[in-house]
Amino acid sequence: MTENFPLYLIILLPLLGAALNLLFGRRFGNTFVSVVACSAVAGAALVATKAVLLVASELPARGALVDQLVSGDWIVAGDFKLQAGLMLDRLSSVMVMVVTWIALLIHIYATGYMEHEPDFARFFGYLNLFTGAMLILVLGDSLPVTFVGWEGVGLASYLLIGFWYHEDKNATAGRKAFIVNRIGDFGFLLGICLLFTVVGTVKYADFGSIAGRLMTPWWMGWPVGYWIAILLFVGCCGKSAQIPLYVWLPDAMAGPTPVSALIHAATMVTAGVYVVARCHTIFDTFPEAAKMTVAGVGALTALFAATIGIVQRDFKKVLAYSTVSQLGFMFVGVGTGAYTAGVFHLMTHAFFKAGLFLGAGSVMHAMGGEGDIVKMGGLGKHMPITRWTFFVYCLAIAGIVPFAGFFSKDAILAGTFAAEFRMSTQMTGAQAHLVALYPKLLWGMLATAALCTAFYMWRLYFVVFTGKFRGTEEQEHHLHESPMSMTLPLVMLAVGSVLAGLIGVPAVMTHGLPESLEHVLTFFNHWLSPAMVPASPEPHEHWLEWALMGGALTISLCGIGLAAALYRGGISETAENLKDKLGFAHKLLWNKYYVDELYDFLLVRPLRRVAVILWKVVDNLVIDLGLTKIGPYIVDSLGALVQRFQNGDVQRYIIAVMVGAAGILFGSTYWLAYQGIQGEVKVERRTVTLKLGDARMRPGQLIYAIDWDGDGKFDDTNVRFNSELKHEYGNAGQFKIVVEARDPVWNMVKRSDDWFFGASTPLSAKVE
């Protein structure tokens, strides 16, 4: 089932590239940096391809290539032990291929796009770092290793969003992304911990057998699997920009465009979808409330972001909301159990969304950094390659047959329509009815979102590439097609956008075709399921499937038609009128439903107020005025006391040494002996018990001689230290007891009847 393969190479190469570029890139110049960065990713892509071919050809469906990341134990804490390894199976194969090859194309593109950038080396160092971290995420064989990659891509994302940190806006966007992701990551980490606590394993390979343990009832009567799934999904919401944590992604467009294409469209943001598919056992826990949550959040996000996308004017903002929306589609896919469809859409989306962003970069490159689409127009004739590739991407994302988006989006829509959530059998009739209706509701939301998608993408296309140029003359003069390094990836991604969908054609469409062709066309459908993930739900009747497909296509065409009517050949007056007429709706959408303002009011401001209180009260008063003043005051006054001895006079120092030595000698002998002669007398008829010495003394330090009757002659001599001594008197009377303690080493002799420092209570015994 498993076979060893040096998977670490796939990770190591980009990380090495990052190290080289960050440490030495600046010194060796841009050519060096480009070669190192691109060849590192190309090497990773080739090794990954070799590995994936092995998975495809030599391993059984559930097989995986494995490798060690850390030899022996990775984390050891008492009984807790964790290993770190890498694993490549069919699911991670899809991700690895997408990540490495698209990263390679974007690296090549960026060498052209960033050619005037002074911080070239830093950019490519970060980009390689991201690629390495993303591959750790994808190749990790357990949730903790994935989490390492998860945090790594978060870091790289933060660094790249704020790449031009000289502008406050960009740095703020980076911070926002980082902080919002922290919220999600916290949930993710809690989910891992809970999983480990309850189930005892976090390795993906063991997930097949944990379903039973996940059923354990936990908080609020729900099975523990539900809570783990929800916690993991909180992390996925952060990373994959779902409601309510999507707000960072549109702002993240502050980063350079290749970054938006690679991280914030094609790879990193899909990590959440990957994790849900990877942990499907957890999400499948009965009752399937977690899946309902995932699908519901996904559908809501898809619709929500798509409507915002309709009115935005910034090129990259439109694409950003489009990404959020498409990620929502994917989550509906994995949430309704159509895992194959979700992952398939992830793959096809990576092609055309990366292409869209690169196209946007190409346009903005030509426009001198201008991103407002209202100031563009008619660019098609100046940059034909960008225009026609963009045309293909728009067809793909709108879902026109036979482009990639059609098949994947259709698979999700069909899966959603046919989905059934298994909930508790004790539901009332109305509840069961609602649960049965839920997938249809989701389907409706997705269909609306698809309509919006087709509309805003084609609005973008028409406004930017058709009609007359609306910018300044200087900009128009400057318009040019981008260099080869940028157009080549555009073309390749366009080819991918055409072809990628053709490996996941629904089975109904391939009936009657030759078997070999059918095998190719439905390749993706049985690549994952049922080996890796459960099979997608499918409509039972063929006519329904055809109808759904036709409906989706019609919706897309409607969207395109609407966009063409309003924006073909420039922004029409109808569009402007419509905007004025629907003033309120437009304003709401333009301001993104005021979500940022809401968060600002609900979270940011209260937090800020708390922070101000902490600053003014705790920091300024308690710490600055209190601790930092009192502490030094104590130290200062003690110092003032002690510094009098530090008078620089060597003679006094040596006097102090002498006094100290004398004190030690006195303390260790005289005082010890003094303690030794202290005693307690207990009389019982004629037997007297003498308890000697201090309890703190160690036995054997002193030798005693005891005169029981005070006649000056010691009755017991050479008595070793003993806490209690007994003596029997022959006759009655009052007796004086004298104890002599001798320190054998220092020959210190001390008697209890000494006039000077004798025993503190005179020792005597009255015997009857």
Add this chain to the structure above:
Amino acid sequence: MIAVATSDFASLDLGSLLMQAAQVQAVPASSLTPAGWTPAWAFWILSALVVVGAISTISQRSLISAVMSLVATFFGLAGLYATLSAHFLAAIQVLVYAGAIMVLFVFVIMVLNRDEVERVSDRGLLDKAIGAGALVYLAVRLGEVIASPVGPVSRMSKPAPEFGTVAKIGEYFFTEFLFPFEAISILLIIAVIGAVVVARTVVSRPTTSYEVPNAASGSAEGGDDHAGGDAHGAHGGH
């Protein structure tokens, strides 16, 4: 007997000499542990020389007299070493201490050419009294312990024939004490260089904090004609 002693260094053992002498003195054998070996008179004379010399060293007003007293002390000590069968050490004591180091002292005293005006400063006399008290306490207690019959009984037996020979010391320096020996040689080199660096006549010296700035500008050739000594007064004293 003396002829024998000069011909054979090892047999210059005053201990064995005096062992015979002690027996000759007809001390009741029963009251003595068998190995009373040192000629008691030699010890007493030498230790008297040492104690008187030491007291003289720390009490003389004239530095040259103090050094001479110290030389006498060292000679006495060398004799005591010899009674302890440490003939080589005795010779080194005379050569290095009474010879080299003392010559160094004499040179420095001649260079400085200043006798003390005031032997003991009247400042901090209370401290000094306390220190002296502590010292006396320490000495008396230590002496008490050493002299006590309970402590390790101290009669010494006749040493083995090779004890105290130069060969034996050399053997130790090439085996067990090799590292300290090498370390000491490095220390001596450092001391030689350090002494030269510290005592060298400085031609131009940067202004130090206790100097009066305008005095420093006039003392480029360093040494003797600046106001550094006076400037100390401005620093505050005690």
Add this chain to the structure above:
Amino acid sequence: MQLLVQNLLSVGLHHYLILAVVLFGIGTFGVFMRRNALTTLMSIELILNGGNLTLLAFARSHQDMRGQALALLVIAVAAAEAAIGLAIVVGVFRNRHNTNIDELNLLRY
């Protein structure tokens, strides 16, 4: 009385040790009483010789030559100490025109 005669006539380890204590005491007393740096150095030599005397006495008593080897090392250290100390005294004298150690207190607080 018999004990006193015995101790006068027969000399053993403790005689040497007590002499070493006395030497050490005189040296220490000199260090903290006298003002002159040179006298202080001489007192330090007395202290070191007190230590040497114990080493040699014990070496003789235990029949162990290592004590003598150690004493030789002490003499070497003493020589180095004297050389450096005297150099410092000369340096100090050159700067301050006296060698009173109770006035050398620049390292105070």
